[in-house]
Amino acid sequence: xxxxxxxxxxxxxxxxxxxxxxxxxxxxxxxxxxxxxxxxxxxxxxxxxxxxxxxxxxxxxxxxxxxxxxxxxxxxxxxxxxxxxxxxxxxxxxxxxxxxxxxxxxxxxxxxxxxxxxxxxxxxxxxxxxxxxxxxxxxxxxxxxxxxxxxxxxxxxxxxxxxxxxxxxxxxxxxxxxxxxxxxxxxxxxxxxxxxxxxxxxxxxxxxxxxxxxxxxxxxxxxxxxxxxxxxxxxxxxxxxxxxxxxxxxxxxxxxxxxxxxxxxxxxxxxxxxxxxxxxxxxxxxxxxxxxxxxxxxxxxxxxxxxxxxxxxxxxxxxxxxxxxxxxxxxxxxxxx
Amino acid sequence: xxxxxxxxxxxxxxxxxxxxxxxxxxxxxxxxxxxxxxxxxxxxxxxxxxxxxxxxxxxxxxxxxxxxxxxxxxxxxxxxxxxxxxxxxxxxxxxxxxxxxxxxxxxxxxxxxxxxxxxxxxxxxxxxxxxxxxxxxxxxxxxxxxxxxxxxxxxxxxxxxxxxxxxxxxxxxxxxxx
Numbered sequence: 266x267x268x269x270x271x272x273x274x275x276x277x278x279x280x281x282x283x284x285x286x287x288x289x290x291x292x293x294x295x296x297x298x299x300x301x302x303x304x305x306x307x308x309x310x311x312x313x314x315x316x317x318x319x320x321x322x323x324x325x326x327x328x329x330x331x332x333x334x335x336x337x338x339x340x341x342x343x344x345x346x347x348x349x350x351x352x353x354x355x356x357x358x359x360x361x362x363x364x365x366x367x368x369x370x371x372x373x374x375x376x377x378x379x380x381x382x383x384x385x386x387x388x389x390x391x392x393x394x395x396x397x398x399x400x401x402x403x404x405x406x407x408x409x410x411x412x413x414x415x416x417x418x419x420x421x422x423x424x425x426x427x428x429x430x431x432x433x434x435x436x437x438x439x440x441x442x443x444x445x446x447x448x449x450x451x452x453x454x455x456x457x458x459x460x461x462x463x464x465x466x467x468x469x470x471x472x473x474x475x476x477x478x479x480x481x482x483x484x485x486x487x488x489x490x491x492x493x494x495x496x497x498x499x500x501x502x503x504x505x506x507x508x509x510x511x512x513x514x515x516x517x518x519x520x521x522x523x524x525x526x527x528x529x530x531x532x533x534x535x536x537x538x539x540x541x542x543x544x545x546x547x548x549x550x551x552x553x554x555x556x557x558x559x560x561x562x563x564x565x566x567x568x569x570x571x572x573x574x575x576x577x578x579x580x581x582x583x584x585x586x587x588x589x590x591x592x593x594x595x596x597x598x599x600x601x602x
Numbered sequence: 603x604x605x606x607x608x609x610x611x612x613x614x615x616x617x618x619x620x621x622x623x624x625x626x627x628x629x630x631x632x633x634x635x636x637x638x639x640x641x642x643x644x645x646x647x648x649x650x651x652x653x654x655x656x657x658x659x660x661x662x663x664x665x666x667x668x669x670x671x672x673x674x675x676x677x678x679x680x681x682x683x684x685x686x687x688x689x690x691x692x693x694x695x696x697x698x699x700x701x702x703x704x705x706x707x708x709x710x711x712x713x714x715x716x717x718x719x720x721x722x723x724x725x726x727x728x729x730x731x732x733x734x735x736x737x738x739x740x741x742x743x744x745x746x747x748x749x750x751x752x753x754x755x756x757x758x759x760x761x762x763x764x765x766x767x768x769x770x771x772x773x774x775x776x777x778x779x780x
Contacts, residue, residue: 291622348632374629380727383655390663401628409674416671421666440652440727 295508296326336500348402353505356395360512371542403497415484422474428584429468446528458525472517511534518553614640
């Protein structure tokens with residue numbers, strides 16, 4: 266057994282195993298989040314939600330996946346087939362790959378990159394490419410409109426997303442997520458959401474926009490463009506797009522928890538569980554995911570010009586101002602930081 | 603290591619060839635992102651993950667997306683075949699290609715290509731930043747160049763705002779024009 270483990274710890278196998286584990290995690294996460302989304306929406310709207318398959322409907326995701334696999338994959342006859350089929354993959358792979366750099370618990374990170382934050386930004390920015398591929402490949406006006414909206418939105422909200430990270434990078438002095446988490450040890454008053462409260466709020470909002478959820482779901486906009494870039498998809502290709510959306514929602518929650526809420530650090534020292542600190546990471550991520558769902562089922566959708574104004578005229582100036590405040594405080598009181 | 607190199611090299615070269623040979627502008631742009639990803643893979647192999655991340659962020663995430671955006675705004679999906687333009691510029695294109703080819707061949711012949719193993723440049727992002735600012739023994743001209751680049755970007759941003767600014771009195775236009 267020991268020798269087998271040592272053999273699997275060698276480089277190509279370690280990487281392949283890790284990627285396999287991440288894919289397993291992300292696909293299951295997508296299923297669980299679908300279920301959570303339906304249940305949350307149901308309770309917010311005073312109904313039961315899915316409650317037939319399994320105890321309290323908990324096995325509904327398994328039935329959903331079975332249904333999706335048994336459905337036919339339709340594609341429009343005029344579609345650009347390779348781009349049409351490649352788009353869900355181009356959306357899912359980036360959303361899954363970033364999980365490689367997320368620290369789940371002490372010493373439990375697959376790739377401790379020294380540029381993990383840049384990696385996160387870089388790989389999430391590929392998602393816009395998948396969106397455009399889906400919109401163009403479908404050769405449908407609704408899809409193209411949705412893709413244009415989505416690309417414009419993701420390019421615009423990338424700016425506040427990156428700017429709001431700079432405060433954390435300055436405070437921790439590192440681009441590595443492991444270092445960022447380690448710098449937040451020793452109780453919840455050391456977490457970065459307190460000194461960086463405006464940045465935290467901006468990152469959270471820009472994160473919702475990057476995950477394309479209500480109130481920023483203009484690329485889908487089911488009441489105006491009937492589903493936007495994914496209107497032509499069916500069966501498992503549609504399932505993969507959904508999985509990518511839920512994976513990126515979980516990813517944004519996990520990164521927010523890591524950067525601003527202390528990652529796996531317990532709220533007070535007495536609750537330190539050692540290697541079981543992933544419980545704290547999971548709890549924080551789940552809480553953020555719940556707030557995402559809460560917002561989704563409570564708020565109306567923004568209009569396109571409101572979306573652009575909000576991003577460029579409110580979020581970006583807040584980031585720049587707080588960046589200067591942080592830099593000034595760090596210069597004035599170098600002993601505190 | 604060699605297998606990864608061959609894989610990345612063929613990915614980069616085949617995508618680059620496909621960019622040129624493809625008759626569809628959107629296909630060309632997408633193949634270009636594949637080529638950029640291959641180059642990012644080379645940076646990872648050379649132990650420079652920061653460069654690779656910036657390559658993906660800037661070239662795949664920004665340049666390709668903006669190019670695709672431009673294509674979709676300026677051309678209708680059906681009329682994107684432009685064989686005529688290519689043929690009209692064949693001789694000048696051949697001239698430029700020969701020039702670039704000669705230059706690359708010259709570089710290829712004077713350099714000593716030992717293998718695919720990485721060199722000994724700076725690895726940490728902080729170190730790279732200090733060199734860019736001319737600190738720690740790096741030439742001080744670097745900090746001047748750094749400032750010049752930021753001024754250039756500022757000029758570009760201001761110019762973009764001036765070009766896209768609406769003149770007063772024009773109606774507000776919220777939709778995408780056909």
